[in-house]
Amino acid sequence: MAHHLLNMHHRPLGKTGLQISALGFGAMRLPMQRRGGAEHVRVREAVRLMRHAYASGINYVDTAYGYCAGESEAVVGKAVRGLRDQLIVSTKLPVWQVKKRADFMRLLEEQLRRLALAHVDIYYLHGIGAASLHNTILKHHLLDEAEKARRKGLIRFLSFSFHDKPEAMKEIIDTGAFASVLCQYNLLDRANEAMMAYAKAQGLGVIVMGPVGGGRLGHPGAVIRDLLPKQAVSSPELALRFVLSNPNVDCALSGMSAVAQVDENVCVAAQRAPLSAREQNHIRRVMDKLQHMARLYCTGCGYCLPCPHEVRIPECFEAMNLYRVYGLLAAAQARYTTIGNWPKGRRADACTQCGSCEAKCPQHIQIRAQLAEVRRALGGENQ
Ligand code: SF4
Ligand code: SF4
Structure with missing residues (x-):
């Protein structure tokens, strides 16, 4: 050494x-x-x-x-x-x-x-x-x-x-x-x-x-x-x-x-x-573009919260972006499993599809459908 x-x-x-x-x-x-x-x-x-x-x-x-x-x-x-x-x-x-x-x-x-x-x-x-x-x-x-x-x-x-x-x-x-x-x-x-x-x-x-x-x-x-x-x-x-x-x-x-x-x-x-x-410069340009793509899915603004079932909606989407935008599946899954530890809350599988969050999202994200996709991709089918 x-x-x-x-x-x-x-x-x-x-x-x-x-x-x-x-x-x-x-x-x-x-x-x-x-x-x-x-x-x-x-x-x-x-x-x-x-x-x-x-x-x-x-x-x-x-x-x-x-x-x-x-x-x-x-x-x-x-x-x-x-x-x-x-x-x-x-x-x-x-x-x-x-x-x-x-x-x-x-x-x-x-x-x-x-x-x-x-x-x-x-x-x-x-x-x-x-x-x-x-x-x-x-x-x-x-x-x-x-x-x-x-x-x-x-x-x-x-x-x-x-x-x-x-x-x-x-x-x-x-x-x-x-x-x-x-x-x-x-x-x-x-x-x-x-x-x-x-x-x-x-x-x-x-x-x-x-x-x-x-x-x-x-x-x-x-x-x-x-x-x-x-x-x-x-x-x-x-x-x-x-x-x-x-x-x-x-x-x-x-x-x-x-x-x-x-x-x-x-x-x-x-x-x-x-x-x-x-x-x-090259890396910064590419990462800026990817970040922009990630924001199209969810800006992390948190206006959809609180969810009556304590789903940490923005964190679920942030984890999903690691997979969807950056191609980091294992990292996305690892991130997903830590959701809810701090701040306290629950993952996508706790969503009851009540729909009360969707009207609050300025990005008009179909939160229920997206959360179902997060659960399928990161949480395993049976969670
Ligand atoms: S649809 Fe799901 S995430 Fe949205 S408020 Fe209802 S339970 Fe929470
Ligand atoms: S309101 Fe929409 S954009 Fe903002 S954190 Fe919730 S899902 Fe993401």
Whole structure:
């Protein structure tokens, strides 16, 4: 792996002074096994995998309170032992568990105990948006608590991971409290692009997750593969090259679960110019066209909601578009099965054909017929 070590590209993470590898290790999909009726991390294998990643030049590992059934932090702690000074380690505050001001320090201390570390380099407020900014973070003075934690040396930099409409990011950046942002960005979902540029201009570091669409592109999809027809690249490789060719991206986090996946990603991240300007423009044009096609089916506006039977109509159509527009059947099926976990709701099979949604759709989509098609294509006939 020595050749990767020489080649791995490092970038400054905003104004933090940290030099971060272009590829980060997301410890959310560690190898698991079923034991005693529950899922547990295969600890030895996971530690070996992360050590392999570090030896390949990856110097950033990210975990969170809840990853891998709550076991990820402890395993990451084991995997960084002896290498602490060479690595950037981050974890995330489960903001939804904060009910009062003191919960911040209680949770952070618990996380440091799990990690068996004296401090983390980056501490994220996990998955925040406009609502949690006001209803939890500002209400319970968590930014002051974070500053206290920073002074005590428990965290070096406060950051946030983001799950909301892009326009909500500006207010969070403008608090001036954050050193970096972690947000969703990939070939299929470029919604945060302008806000990432804003974050960068304000001196924040920008780390993106889901560079291969949370695994969505991790399946052969003819449309994606054919974006660079003259080169034999896999869809995940192309997806990662696309993300890393955005100059506002300091690091792409990838949730890796196998050595081969680490090796493949490291090879891509070691390239200084993952895509030429011409290739980028070509890809953008094709993806814009595909996105336009996807919107003809459903814009995701949500006016059809609520459905009396809690069907998550726009998410059903979004999953279907992965198949219909991008040709990613396995990815569409995988996406479909997660519908309803969050936000709560139900899949297309719960539709009773009552029809009350159709009058509310500005696109005049025949929602009932379309949902039946979604169920047939993604959910199996008998669901
Ligand atoms: S037709 Fe189906 S999706 Fe539409 S409101 Fe009725 S149950 Fe919900
Ligand atoms: S109202 Fe129509 S376009 Fe909007 S989310 Fe519902 S189905 Fe899609």
